[in-house]
Amino acid sequence: MLYITTALYAEARPFIEKFSLKKKNAISNLQYFSNDDINLIVTGTGLMSAVMGTTYLLSSHSIQSHDMMFNIGICGAKSSHFTIGEAVICNKIVHHDTKRAFYPDILFQHALQEGSLESFSHIVDLQTDLHLESDMVDMEGAGWYYASSQFMSPHQLVCIKVISDYLDASHITSDQVTTWIDNQLPAIIHVQAALSTIIQPKKEIFNEEEKRWLDNIKTQLRLTVTQYHKLNQLTMQYKIRTKQPLEWIAPYATMPIVSTKQERKEIFEQICKQCLYT
Amino acid sequence: MNKSANNAFTPKYAHIYIEKSAKSYDLTTHIMAQFPHATIIEIDNYKHVFSRPRQQFALQKEAAKLILAVKKPPFLYKGAEVCHDFGYKHFYYTSSTLNCVYNCDYCFLQGMFPSGHVVLFVNIEDYFNEVEAVLAQHPLYLSISYEADLLSFEHMVPFAKRWISFAESKRNIMMELRTKSANYKAISSIPAHDQVILAWTISPQEVITNHEPKTPTLKARLHSMKQAMEDGWKVRLCFDPVLHIEHFESLYRECIEQTFATINADQIEDISIGVFRIPKDYLKTMRKQRPDSALVHYPYIHQNGVMTYPDEITKKCIDNVYAAVAAHADKDKIFTE
Numbered sequence: 356m357l358y359i360t361t362a363l364y365a366e367a368r369p370f371i372e373k374f375s376l377k378k379k380n381a382i383s384n385l386q387y388f389s390n391d392d393i394n395l396i397v398t399g400t401g402l403m404s405a406v407m408g409t410t411y412l413l414s415s416h417s418i419q420s421h422d423m424m425f426n427i428g429i430c431g432a433k434s435s436h437f438t439i440g441e442a443v444i445c446n447k448i449v450h451h452d453t454k455r456a457f458y459p460d461i462l463f464q465h466a467l468q469e470g471s472l473e474s475f476s477h478i479v480d481l482q483t484d485l486h487l488e489s490d491m492v493d494m495e496g497a498g499w500y501y502a503s504s505q506f507m508s509p510h511q512l513v514c515i516k517v518i519s520d521y522l523d524a525s526h527i528t529s530d531q532v533t534t535w536i537d538n539q540l541p542a543i544i545h546v547q548a549a550l551s552t553i554i555q556p557k558k559e560i561f562n563e564e565e566k567r568w569l570d571n572i573k574t575q576l577r578l579t580v581t582q583y584h585k586l587n588q589l590t591m592q593y594k595i596r597t598k599q600p601l602e603w604i605a606p607y608a609t610m611p612i613v614s615t616k617q618e619r620k621e622i623f624e625q626i627c628k629q630c631l632y633t
Numbered sequence: 634m635n636k637s638a639n640n641a642f643t644p645k646y647a648h649i650y651i652e653k654s655a656k657s658y659d660l661t662t663h664i665m666a667q668f669p670h671a672t673i674i675e676i677d678n679y680k681h682v683f684s685r686p687r688q689q690f691a692l693q694k695e696a697a698k699l700i701l702a703v704k705k706p707p708f709l710y711k712g713a714e715v716c717h718d719f720g721y722k723h724f725y726y727t728s729s730t731l732n733c734v735y736n737c738d739y740c741f742l743q744g745m746f747p748s749g750h751v752v753l754f755v756n757i758e759d760y761f762n763e764v765e766a767v768l769a770q771h772p773l774y775l776s777i778s779y780e781a782d783l784l785s786f787e788h789m790v791p792f793a794k795r796w797i798s799f800a801e802s803k804r805n806i807m808m809e810l811r812t813k814s815a816n817y818k819a820i821s822s823i824p825a826h827d828q829v830i831l832a833w834t835i836s837p838q839e840v841i842t843n844h845e846p847k848t849p850t851l852k853a854r855l856h857s858m859k860q861a862m863e864d865g866w867k868v869r870l871c872f873d874p875v876l877h878i879e880h881f882e883s884l885y886r887e888c889i890e891q892t893f894a895t896i897n898a899d900q901i902e903d904i905s906i907g908v909f910r911i912p913k914d915y916l917k918t919m920r921k922q923r924p925d926s927a928l929v930h931y932p933y934i935h936q937n938g939v940m941t942y943p944d945e946i947t948k949k950c951i952d953n954v955y956a957a958v959a960a961h962a963d964k965d966k967i968f969t970e
Binding site: 460 | 640641642643648650675676677681682685686687688689692693695696924925926927930931932
């Protein structure tokens, strides 16, 4: 699953149109769009909004190790090292107020430039008397990262900013924003594809039949919670080690329910022994 | 990992994180000069990168980053009980590097560290100062490549050379440099002296192929070891960890035969033999990191906080290797658990 947050609808529009995302009326203050593979939320501007929107999005899903979280939006650049309309991957995100820094783990190859981002609680322009530590400024990145990192690993988090101005955002229109993001959509999709290549879904150890056998054994042997945990662990280790199916365990799943603790103990030990090296 | 996934990872050390306080060190300049195209990211403290929660050690090993940092005290740590102390009373280890270029299935670092990225501490002089202070109180047996394989990094940062040269003038230190590398040539220009033991971990080629990815072959390790011995260095052989795998008897026997066909047993300083053993918490983390490793998911037993083979299997492994080694080497030189 790909999760995306943007601050503005104008930043989200290219994704909504490209992937035919449908609006969901989940929560009145947030614009939420999705299809089978993508969940996108428009958080609104500002750090608090980014934290709230991101937390809402991720806490309402069961996050998997192969999921990805992207923050996409425009930002100001400190210098003309970056060009207007260019997409930049953030390798460091600083919360300006606290100076706390976050570091997405960029493990995938990509063709974009990288830079550092500083997130402010207010608009930053040329008139603002600030010592900027980073290459770019925005109002959401640090909040998005902080919230996302409560749910996901640092390599699952990707912050891509599209340069909109050199600290003078007064003349930017929403159509311009949409155009800049739309122009960078192929590059963003490329990054998503590169990341998805390296984070594959976890392989299931047991097939459905084996899971059924283990559940039945739990019932037929009246296993305690501890014994059932041990059964799962030993059979899992057996499968990883031997690469063999668990067919030998099937008869235990269809045996009559044990009548005594002694009987349970003997059969359970027999299964355990078969799982172990002798 | 399939081929397409391998190609999707960033090249090794494509990103270098540098603590602000590390920028002024000569070693930083030396290391940076070797990576002119790396993306440099300034950090306040290496732990902000190295200790991030929920990192994936195994994935990071495929796209390792460098972190250059300044180590804060302490610089020396007491040796762990699961490690051989070779009869020395004051057994310490030190870590000028965290993590390793190799990626062995059984490596305890993946259970110990939250990250697979490599930390290089550039303030090596501070380590030397603390060692000198300790040496003023008592002698020292010091393992310098405990949480890394220093020799494998030598082309990048000359830590092994610096440590070996430091030890030369000290009379009451014995330093162990343990390695799986075949990179002896990186230190071969230093004249041999008695304060350092060069220790090679030796495994059957099948173990190297299947469980020690990215490490040199057995033949290459033996060749490196032979050169060191010919140059007059004390050399230690480490059959550690001995793994209880299929056909382990014949695999280790053949490995030991090949070893002593290459090197002269009489010139070996000593030999250590030990089976796989690891703190319980580390193994728990390793099992999450390596869900498909048969070695990691072996049904080890718990003994005093350490996970290892059942006693009868440990005995079988040790006895087997000991007998094969003892056929060539003086028994007084052989250390077992």
